[in-house]
Amino acid sequence: MSATSHGGLLALVREHGGLSRQQMLDVTGMSRGTLVARLDALARLGYIYEAEALAPTGGRPARRVRFDDRGRVVLAVDLGQTHARVAVTDLAGRELRGSASDVQIADPGVLAAALDSGAALLAGGRGERLVGVGIGVPAAVDPASGTVVHPTTIPGWAPGAVRDAVRERWTVPLVVENDARAGAVGESRGPDETLVHVKLSMGIGCGIVVGGEVLRGAAGLAGDIGHVRVGPATGPLCRCGRRGCLAAYASGRALLERLGGSLGDLVAAQFDPTVAAALTEAADVLGTALATTVTTVNPHRLVLGGTLGPLPLVVERVRRQIHETVTERAWPVVEAGTSGATVTGLARLVVAAAYAPEAVDAAVAAAPRPP
Structure with missing residues (x-):
């Protein structure tokens, strides 16, 4: 990326929270005429605006050029x-x-x-x-x-x-x-963090963020752990048509096939002995399956989201399985996800x-x- 292109200039303004024209000239080394023309184009399209005046240095006071996020x-x-x-x-x-x-x-x-x-x-x-x-x-x-x-x-x-x-x-x-x-992107705390986010609801999904970038993989399947076989070929039938997939053992759909009701019913009855036992079993299978992901990616945090993932029982059982399966040096923080991530x-x-x-x-x- 060239810092002197229109997009490069906008990225520079966003990175610094606003700059004066002279500061941009100093950083980019471009001519004043070219800078003015490119800033005018960005302003016409609503990307930037002239904000507060800077401290006077003699003559007409300069203004800070800011990224225009007003009402966006x-x-x-x-x-x-x-x-x-x-x-x-x-x-x-x-x-x-x-x-x-x-x-x-x-x-x-x-x-x-x-x-x-x-x-x-x-x-x-x-x-x-x-x-x-x-x-x-x-x-x-x-x-x-x-x-x-x-x-x-x-x-x-x-x-x-x-x-x-x-x-x-x-x-x-x-x-x-x-x-x-x-x-996973919503849960990420910035470019210095490696994060694994698991969504446990009707299905099981996983997102991985490394260095601020989400991993997608060659075919868009990075993190598709729900259809990894964790049981025998004679295990329960998964919606994908195979048997023994993680989702067939530990997803919300698998739990509802055993217990009936809805995901909301499971959450409401999480302390019922029968429901708690089923959640414990599912979380143990999930935690064991995630051990390979944790060892491979070595995240700072493993965040459990979705409808069922944040339940305290699920978080604790997944944490326990990770601690029992993965070397201590690779233990991540295991915690519940946030609403709206x-x-x-x-x-x-x-x-x-x-x-x-x-x-x-x-x-x-x-x-x-x-x-």
């Missing part, structure tokens, strides 16, 4: 197998307005209903500018195209269903991501995509020239 918002849609969370956030991922509903992800109307909710939430704001849309789905996603691959949980969805539905409504940057990976992660991913230097350069190049 992201639409984040977290689609789980049995829930949907739709939110309008600021660029830091803080939710401004939101709605939640129970869904069945295989229902072909789920996506349109969620986008309708998003449109209504956006209409409820004043003076806002949508910079991008993030959609989290409980399936593997191709990192290059944003299409759904290996849709075990959403078999009725066409690969490009999410992308095409959003494009019909908004012409802004779009990020489509696996929900567990988006949750997937929405936060989607917002962060959208902001990273919308304001990437190459995206800014492309937007400037495509904009009409001033008369």
Whole structure:
């Protein structure tokens, strides 16, 4: 990335929280005329603005050039197998307005209903500018195209269903991501941390963040631990068609097949001896399976999210299995996830995509020239 391109200049301004023109000239070494022209283009497109005056040095006081995040918002849609969370956030991922509903992800109307909710939430704001849309789905996603691959949980969805539905409504940057990976981004505390995030709800998903970057893998399957075989080939049947997968033993769906009810019922009855025993067994299987991931990645933290992951019994049993299976030097902090991590992660991913230097350069190049 060149610091003298339009996108490079914006990245420089964002990194420093604002700079004067002279400071930018000192850092980049570019000519004043080129700098002024590029800053004018960024200002016309709403990327920057002139903020507070700096201390006078004689003559006309200089002003700090800042990144224009005023009124900028992201639409984040977290689609789980049995829930949907739709939110309008600021660029830091803080939710401004939101709605939640129970869904069945295989229902072909789920996506349109969620986008309708998003449109209504956006209409409820004043003076806002949508910079991008993030959609989290409980399936593997191709990192290059944003299409759904290996849709075990959403078999009725066409690969490009999410992308095409959003494009019909908004012409802004779009990020489509696996929900567990988006949750990992939302849980991440910065580029110095290695994090493993496991979502335990109806299914089991996993996201890994290293150095501030989420791992996606060659085919978008990094962290797809739910379909690792942990039992014999004669074990319980998984939705993927194989037997003995981790999800067939330890997912919320596997628990409900044994106990009945809903995930909410499991949470409400977590201290019932029968339910607690089933949760303990599932968490032990999950913790043992995660030992390989922990040893391979060596994370600072292992965060358990979703509906069932944060339950104290689950966190403690997973921690115990990790401690019994992994060498002490590799023990991570094992803790419950935070509510809304997937929405936060989607917002962060959208902001990273919308304001990437190459995206800014492309937007400037495509904009009409001033008369």
